[in-house]
Amino acid sequence: MDNFQQPQVNPGVPGYGYNQNQNQQVSPVISVKEWMLTMLILIIPIVNIIMMFVWAFGEGNPTKKNYFKASLIWGAIVLVIYAIIAVILIAAAASSSMY
DSSP: OOOOOOOOOOTTSTTOEEETTTTEEEOOOOOHHHHHHHHHHHHSTTHHHHHHHHHHHSSSOHHHHHHHHHHHHHHHHHHHHHHHHHHHHHHHHHHHHTO
16 A cells, blocks of 8 residues: 655755656755845846846756746747737827828
8 A cells, every 4th residue: 555655865965856766856945035035136127137037047046047037938928919019009090190
């Protein structure tokens, strides 16, 4: 009945392990303190955009890198949608002013 096997981790480093079954390294857990500091930095205008690029493409925790890459992709998608809406509204305003 007890066939469940716990994943093997390196007990010497808390929050950091090594998966024996797949031979992959596991990312360290990002602490609440680090997330709080990250959110504080993201509140600051201009600095937040620069830091998103630094965290997405610099060295660091792969989980944090992937999160900020996804955030930048979503930001680009929203920016393109806003640009399309702006072009449509400007074209509609220009065409309605001709008559």
